Amino acid sequence: MTSDGVRTFGVEEELLLVDGTTGLPLAASCALLEEHADAAGPKLEAELQQEMIEVVSSAPRTLAHLVSDVVDGRAAADRAARAVGARAAALATSPMPGRPHVHPTERFGTIIDRYGVLARDNLTCGMHVHVFVTSQREGVGVLDRIRNWLPVLVALSANSPFFGGRDTGFASYRSQVWQGWPSAGPSPVYGSPGAYRAREEELMATGVLLDRKMLYFDARLSHAYPTVEIxxxxVCLxxxxxxxxxxxxxxxxxxxxxxxxxGLPPAAISxxxxxxxxxxxxxxxxxxxxxxxxTGRPAPAPAVVADLLAHVLPALADAGDTETVADGLVRVIARGTGADRQRGVLHRTGRLADVVTDAVEVTHAFDRSGTLARAMHPGGD
Structure with missing residues (x-):
């Protein structure tokens, strides 16, 4: 947290590595990381499959700095990908079929051997957000009070309608696949750091999880940083x-x-x-x-998003984020999510390869002047 009380934050984006012509996923992460090894700038890391790369931002105070990190990270990943015959795309699943190839580390190999088809076929790209917390007590208090709002972030970020060459019917099929992992999903209200640690120990004691990194709660206390990790x-298109x-x-x-x-209690939702x-x-x-x-009752998505905005508005105002976030939400509602964009491209062209080509363009189309690049407009026309 900075001296003015604004929390630092950062993101980890997982990007899909694809053939820029065919749209097929490419097992390029080993060569990409070797290409990037001596490069300055954004941090790139291996993920479970060689068809993926993770980009790690810094931990800035301002939203403008964070978006700049995202843009720079995507560009760095794409530069290294181009050098080895691939492109980096912000796609949460591959529209085109393909068999993933595990990144050659001992831990990843063990995961593939132990968790069967769930791991072998896993080719999904998410975005994790880290937000600074002052202590574990505060962190658990936060976890208990954000849990009911997290599904709204799923809806807003939805960017994975296709899997294995077909439309899944889901806007975020990545999230659906992710629920298959043993510890994934929402958590109960903990109430205290002791209860949180007890839950971790209970799950680890079963022997089902390989290590603590596999405590895949929807939100958790980071074991590496003083953050809550959502x-x-x-990954957003x-x-x-x-x-x-x-x-x-x-x-x-x-x-x-x-x-x-x-001292306000968490929402009473199971x-x-x-x-x-x-x-x-x-x-x-x-x-x-x-x-x-x-309320726990159905409501139109735009109305739910409006209530989320109202809920966090004082915090957004204190961070200087109100206008950017409000405008961004209006934009998402008007032009749709990444999932809507992908389906629109397929509807127009009839080719999943065109969905990937368009996604590569949009991934890298951010205009630093503050206006949207041509590829950002609905339909890309």
Whole structure:
């Protein structure tokens, strides 16, 4: 947290590596990382499959700096990818069919051997948001008070309608696949750091999980940083949407911390009900109804997003993010999510390869002048 009380935050984006002509996923991460090894700038890391690369931002204070990090990270990944015959695309699943290839590390190999087809066929790209917290007590207080809002972030970030060459019917099929991992999903209200640690120990004691990195809660206390890590979002097709999701995540953390300090109780919604809310968000994205985080009843997605904005508005104002986030949400509602963009391209062209080509263009189309590049407009016309 900076001296003015604004929390630092950062993102980890997983990008899909593809053939720029055919749209097929490419096992290029080993060569890409070797190409990037001596390069200055954004940090690139291996992921489970060689068809993926992770880009790690810094931990800035301002939203403008974070979006700049996202844009720079995507550009760095694409430069290295181009050098080895690939492109980096912000796609949360591959529209084109392809068999993933595990990145050659001992841990990843063990995961592939142990978790069967769930791991072997896993080719999904998410975005994790880290937000600074002052202590584990504050962090658990935050986790208990943001859990009911996380399905809205799923809907806003939805960017994975296709899998294995067909339309899944989901806006965020990545999230649906992710629920197959043993510890994935919403958490109960913990109430204290002791209860949180006890839950971790209970799950680790089963022997089902390889290590603590596989505690795949929707949101968790980071074991590496003094942060809450929010893990529900698809990687966003549009770089500016990634900034909006990150700013909303920071707003949720700050709002929750204030409510915790004020002694306000968490929302009384069960983990099974949250699982249903998340399922609905994965299915419909921003089209149709979501489960309202406060009432537990269906409500139109734009109305739920408006209530999320109202919920975090004081925190956004204190961080200087209000106008950017409000404008960004209006833009998402008007032009649709990444999933809507992908389906629109397929409807126009009839070719999934064109969906990938368009996604590569949009991934790298952010205009630093503050206006949207031509490829950002609905339809890309």
């Amino acid at each position: 893990r529900v979002a698809d 549009f770089a500016e949407d990634a900034g909006v999701i990150a700013a909303l995540a920071r707003g949720l953390v700050e709002t929750a911390a204030r409510d915790w300090r004020a 983990a099974p009900a949250l699982r249903l809310a998340s399922w609905q968000a994965r299915l419909s994205g921003m089209n149709g109804n979501l489960v309202h985080p406060l």
